[in-house]
Amino acid sequence: MLFDYPTLKLIWWLLVGVLLVGFAIMDGHDMGVGTLLPFVAKDDVERRVVINTVGPHWDGNQVWFITGGGAIFAAWPLVYATAFSGFYWAMLAVLWALFFRPVGFDYRSKIANPTWRKTWDWGLFVGGAVPPLIFGVAFGNLFQGVPFYFADNLMPIYTGSFWALLNPFALLCGVVSTAMITFQGATYLMHRTEGDVYRRTQTAMLIFGGLLLLTFSAAGVWLWQGIDGYAIASTVDAGALPNPLDKEVVRQAGAWLANYDKYPATMALPALAYAGTLAAMLLAVNGATLAAFVASSLAIVGVIGTAGVSLFPFVMPSSTDLRSGLTVYDSVSSHLTLNIMLWATLIFMPIIIAYTSWAYKVMAGKVTAAYIRENDHAAY
Amino acid sequence: MLSEQLVDLSRLQFAITALYHFLFVPLTLGMTWILVIMESTYVMTGKTIYKDMTRFWGKLFGINFALGVTTGITMEFQFGTNWAYYSHYVGDVFGAPLAIEGLMAFFLESTLIGLFFFGWDRLSRRQHLMVTIFMAIGTNLSALWILIANGWMQNPVGAEFSYVTMRMEMVDFWAVLFNPDAQAKFVHTVSAGYTTGAIFVLAISSFYLLRGRDVEFAKKSFRIAAAFGFASVCSVIVLGDEAGYSIGEAQQTKLAAMEAMWETEPAPAGFNLVAIPNEKEMKNDFAIEIPWVMGIIGTRSLDKQIPGIKEIRETNRQRILSGQIAVTALEALRKNPADSESRALLEQHAQDLGFGLLLKKYVVDVRTATPEMIEKAVSDTIPAVAPMFWTFRLMVAFGFLMLALFGTALWHSIKGNFADKPWLLRWALWMLPVPWLACELGWFVAEYGRQPWTIYGVLPTHLSVSNLSVASIYGSLAGFVGFYTVLLIVEMYLMVRFAKQGPGSLGTGRYDNEYAHA
16 A cells, blocks of 8 residues: 555545535535525526526536545545534535525526526525535534534434534634635636626625635634634554544643644645635736636635644544544544545546536636527526 | 334435435436437437437436436435444445545536536537537446445445444455446346336337327437337346346345245245245245246256245344354453453454344343344344335336337337337337336335345444434424425426427427427
8 A cells, every 4th residue: 555544544634625625616616606696697697697607517516515425434434424413404404405406507497487487596595505604604613522422332422402503603604614605606707707797796706705804814813712622632643543432632722723833834724815815806806807716716725724724633523522522543444445545536536627627618708698598498 | 222213214214315316317327328329320420300309308318317416415415414323334335435436427427417418519529429428427337336335235245344443344445346246236227227218218209209299300219219228128137137146145135035935945946926925924825936947047056055034044043143242242342452352252253243233123232132032133134025025026027018118119110110009109108107116116125125234244224323313303304305395396397398398399490399488
């Protein structure tokens, strides 16, 4: 095997991060477009323009989400089992919100009835806005620790309620996430539209960019001043067979910022979040929409990277049975499985990026009202 | 202990969502290749009608595909939400094919489906055909990886239990990949999908012909469906037989249950064409038997025996007793990892650990299991015979009915007179629901037949669930039933509407029933 077990564990932490970032950049921009849909497009043709900017791509983009889930199942089975069953109603809400997307995109324009179409427009809004909101709330709860423990046979047992997840800090993180995704959708939509839709989207872009800067800063200050982090108190044997019960964990003020002291280079991530957002806003206002999209994508790397580095080495700390908290060392699959999955990712990820780029290249250019009228039967 | 109600509700939710998802999957699998055939003909002949066929049938394919995607995400979520212990216990093995499915297959089909619909004017003919072909390949690879995962549930090869991590761990990826069960299931399942796609096109084309509409379009579609369908249904039947032959204990138990074979008969065993199984007395009250056939199907030989239910029960009783020792040793070892005596015992009985876990349904400390509990656990190892026996026969009967239809359709298609045979067209139209029924019955035989296990011989179903409140599952079940009912109504409405309107819905001006829809 190319890498030893401790290295592979770290690589998989990075790879899960890459998949999350990929999801936020790719599926994020079409979710953002869905969120903006009812607000930046006034009549039916404008709405179809907006929908068709992502029409050929949303399905492929959604696979980032599905593959991310599959990769967590394969690489961090304990996280998959604990998070999905513990956050039961939150996960179902994400799932049910996602139901509106395939049918919303594909069925909406097949029937001319205005009520039918408006209903699906709001469906696309729900499918675009709810998942990032809930993922943000979930991250907000990770920082505070999640109430769960493992039984003797390693059955994860969640002891909290759904409503406790909706606490103020978590909701703030939900706003950060929604602002980030909607901002990403806005830079993309500006790149693919013109005229009134473009102008309204520009306004939305400025609003959500500003909101992202504001809430990201607020969450950072809150995390620094008001939230106790977690730290491993026992020595970590990174090469050991994963057993989440075999460690000691303490709750500590400021623990979530410790990595920035330890590895100052990681400060680049929050800096990237700010720089990317500001650059994207500036570029977009000056009409450099493609560069703006790249910049807002970098902002996503910064925001998600900041969250990941702050939590490291934790993935899902427990607030009630501290030692049960899951880390990158003890929630992972076997050495062999991590190795196989690494190869699968290394082989297929470049291929995926190649044909996805080709698909965008084929469909490049502004989506116009004239295009919608000419392709009345075929377009979404 | 997890309540029986929790386990039953979790199973019910999984069954409902899986059966529902499987309403859309087979049609997707079949339609992609039919689209490839139609579009290849277009590229080769340059005749516009074949392009229109690709686009029209593609439209119906798209309506179906949307719900396939929608309901597929449910399946991926559900292992985590409702089967958390399962996810932990076998995620090391089972998660990998699911993740690779995303990377290798689902990305490909989902990215290209966008170009299939929107790329007609932006790609050359050949480029677009390549898109359609790779979309079909992606779809079928998707099925391959899902069935590798599912095949491992039936025949868990290439993995070992680790008492430190308290789970199954992969030791041989190639064994998981080339699991004979997975390969047999894959070819049988995709062929069933191809048959479904073929009946879909055949039935709707027959509808146009009966109405005398879009005759050229319908005739060309009918011919393609008849030829493709005949090949597919032959393959379903032949490869279904291959699935019956597959080795492995899960298959043996299923085979005995679906054949209502209580006794181990001298080889070659007979096949019960019909029977009335009596579960209580473990015999058939009535049976019509065809000698030799079962032995030949099941073993490909005249001298190998097939174990009957009573023999399997005795084998399993021994395994439960051995598993009892394994579970006891494992629990001691978890408390004291230095306990070398328990480690030796566990190693010695490890292959029966899953059978010991069956006792957990009745008692927390398996050492204290009473003879009655052991007897119950033994009975649990055989799925209920009557449902297996009848669903299997119904599925096979549907298979042969479709073979008859496609045989006749192909015959008259070669003779070129099918359009003048209203009885044939009407027969084809009425057969429309049959492949779906056969597919759902097939799912039932395969998955109900695996009970009481999620992973045969390794992890009992009753231990696999998430620790949720019964109220939560009632709530989510109600949500799924509500969403799925509405989605089905919407989907059926659109499907029927566009199927009825026919190729006129393309708005090309070349077909009957043209009217603006927007």
